Amino acid sequence: MEIEKTFGNKIKSLREERKMTLRVVSGYLGIDTSMLGKIEKNSRKPTKLLIEKFARLYNVSEKELTIEFLSDSVAYQIMDEENFASEVLKVAEEKVKYLRTIKNLK
Numbered sequence: 001m002e003i004e005k006t007f008g009n010k011i012k013s014l015r016e017e018r019k020m021t022l023r024v025v026s027g028y029l030g031i032d033t034s035m036l037g038k039i040e041k042n043s044r045k046p047t048k049l050l051i052e053k054f055a056r057l058y059n060v061s062e063k064e065l066t067i068e069f070l071s072d073s074v075a076y077q078i079m080d081e082e083n084f085a086s087e088v089l090k091v092a093e094e095k096v097k098y099l100r101t102i103k104n105l106k
Helices: 007-017 024-029 033-042 047-059 061-079 085-105
Strands: none
Touching: 007 033, 007 047, 007 061, 024 047, 033 047, 033 061, 047 061
8 A cells, every 4th residue: 555645645646646626526525625625635534425435436445545544543643742652553553452352242
């Protein structure tokens, strides 16, 4: 998976590669152009439904776009913790495994 700078950069690049305007893409997504512009500038978060629509429109993996979005969310939350950000990621990975086992027991 190629790492883009951010989710917003990724979807903007996809739009520009296809020579699509903000208006065309926002019309397909059912949102206004200013909201799409904010998503591309990372000042607005897309919903899961919008991520699905982006994937269909650009014919890319929904999983790939979801990973881009979620990794942005995690990175923004821990980026100021320079001294132990990698440790936080390791602990979070273990917590995900633990929480999945609890969920499966229910």
